[in-house]
Amino acid sequence: MITRIAVLGSANFIKRLRSFEHELPSVRMDYYTYNIPSDAKDIVSIIKPCDAVFFSGSFPFYYAQESVLKLPIPSFYLKQDESVITTTLLSLSFTHPTAIHKLSIDIIDPASAMSVLEDIGQFNETPFLMKIDTSFDLEEIVAFHTNLQKNGSSLLAITSIHAVYQRLRDNGLSVVRMIDPKSSIIKGLEDTKSLALLFKSQSAKIAIGYIQTIKSHAISEDKVKQIAASIQANTVKEADNLYSLFSTQGNVEEALNNNSMINSWLSSSSSPIKIAFGYGKTVIEATQNAKDALSYTTDNTAYL
Numbered sequence: 001m002i003t004r005i006a007v008l009g010s011a012n013f014i015k016r017l018r019s020f021e022h023e024l025p026s027v028r029m030d031y032y033t034y035n036i037p038s039d040a041k042d043i044v045s046i047i048k049p050c051d052a053v054f055f056s057g058s059f060p061f062y063y064a065q066e067s068v069l070k071l072p073i074p075s076f077y078l079k080q081d082e083s084v085i086t087t088t089l090l091s092l093s094f095t096h097p098t099a100i101h102k103l104s105i106d107i108i109d110p111a112s113a114m115s116v117l118e119d120i121g122q123f124n125e126t127p128f129l130m131k132i133d134t135s136f137d138l139e140e141i142v143a144f145h146t147n148l149q150k151n152g153s154s155l156l157a158i159t160s161i162h163a164v165y166q167r168l169r170d171n172g173l174s175v176v177r178m179i180d181p182k183s184s185i186i187k188g189l190e191d192t193k194s195l196a197l198l199f200k201s202q203s204a205k206i207a208i209g210y211i212q213t214i215k216s217h218a219i220s221e222d223k224v225k226q227i228a229a230s231i232q233a234n235t236v237k238e239a240d241n242l243y244s245l246f247s248t249q250g251n252v253e254e255a256l257n258n259n260s261m262i263n264s265w266l267s268s269s270s271s272p273i274k275i276a277f278g279y280g281k282t283v284i285e286a287t288q289n290a291k292d293a294l295s296y297t298t299d300n301t302a303y304l
Contacts (some may be wrong), residue, residue, distance in 0.1 A: 004028045006047040007065070008040050008193045010055030010162035012177065022211070027193055029054075036138065036163040038238065040064040046069070050151035051196035056180075058108060059161065062134045064212060074199045076192040078180060079159060080108050085090045085116040085137055087159060088179045096176060104145050104154040106132045106164065107178075126233060128154055132161075140169050149173050190265060205249025208286040209277040210294045217271035217280065219243060227265050233254050244290075249279045256304060265302060272299035279304075 007017065007029050014031045021029055030044045030050060040060035044067035047053065053068065055061040060078035061068070068075045085107075092098060100122055107113055110129040113115070124269040130144045141164050145157035157175040159165050168175040211227060213219050218240040228235045231254075233247035256277075265275060274297040278289025297303040 002026060002028050003052070003196050004050040005189065005192055005196070006030050006032060007189075008032045008034060008053065008060055009054070010034065012162055013056040013180075013187060014140075017185060020186070023089045024189055027189060031032050031148055034060060034237075037161065038063045041067050044068060050230075051200070054078070054192045057160065059134060066216075070158040072250075076188065076195055078185060078188045079176070080112075080180075082112045083180055083181050083184055085113050087181045088176070089116065089120075091179055092156075092158075092176065096174075097129040098156045101259045102128055102153075102155040102157060103127035104143050104148045104156070105158045106130045106144065106160055108132060108160065108197055127158075138163055138167070142171075145175065145197070146171065146173060154163045168239075176287070203253070204249060205279045205281060206286040207247045207249045207252040207277055207279050207288040208247075208283065209232075209245035209247065209252065209275065210290055211245065211275075212274045212297075213241045213271045213296065215241050215258075217241060219273070223265075223273075230265070242288075245277075246283075252277050252304075256301065256302065260280050264299050274299060275302040277302075 003026060004252050005027055007014065011033050013113070014033055025150035028047055032047060034040050034043060040055065044053065044064045050073065050125055052073050053071065055075065055077035055079065059079050098126040100117065105113060107129060110131050114130060129149055130141065133139060138161065141161065145168055146160065147158065148154040155174060157173060158178055159168070159175060160178045164179050165175055211224060213217060224235055224243050229246055231245070231247045231251040233245040235243045238244055266273060274294060276284050276290055276291050276293035276297045280286030280289055293303045
């Protein structure tokens with residue numbers, strides 16, 4: 001089964017990912033490029049239907065977090081861990097040999113860089129480290145590297161942000177990108193796929209619901225049809241004052257997260273109404289859970 005993943009990243013990240021996307025035959029990727037990480041919040045609102053969203057780093061994810069919370073699918077971002085530092089420093093030893101104390105690095109977790117340096121025996125040399133987060137303006141990060149190189153304190157900048165890399169290059173400064181290991185990217189996408197499959201399996205669980213009024217009042221069939229249609233449910237009339245619904249967990253959860261939807265269920269009823277749902281891997285389990293929920297439901301409420 002093919003899992004479709006929306007990938008948000010810089011042009012350089014996406015170009016690199018395309019070079020080995022064939023190693024993930026069960027994943028289909030739709031690519032969305034941003035110029036600066038904060039663009040991600042606008043991109044999320046226009047992504048095509050997919051099973052999950054993958055961000056190339058924590059910055060674009062955090063900028064887009066408000067939009068991500070509105071998505072009905074899971075999301076994942078590539079974390080900057082010690083393997084990123086190790087790979088970058090190893091690459092530098094071949095391409096840009098530079099003393100550790102002559103490096104300036106912007107990084108989310110400076111402690112991870114120090115841990116790597118200790119592991120390789122670099123106890124006496126410390127690079128210039130700038131702890132970054134989304135509260136920083138890109139200009140502050142550019143200024144950090146620029147000032148250190150201009151006063152001779154550093155010889156090479158290492159940056160986690162493509163826009164900073166491009167700005168420093170345009171200004172004629174020495175800079176390299178932090179390198180995400182290929183294995184980390186592949187694992188990140190595989191983890192994203194696993195999240196998508198788990199989400200689908202949870203959403204596909206059986207949901208049984210009950211709509212009940214007091215015994216002396218029959219339930220309006222129009223009201224039952226309205227509720228059933230909103231969760232794509234089949235209905236069975238158990239009694240004049242009781243209907244059962246058969247749907248999926250995903251459809252019910254989407255409705256329960258919508259307050260206006262719930263209000264429309266409970267309004268315009270000629271008598272107090274109770275709505276309860278239960279989930280399960282089998283109809284028997286879901287039915288029992290729904291009955292248990294109904295016993296706790298008060299008038300004019302929906303209970304899970």
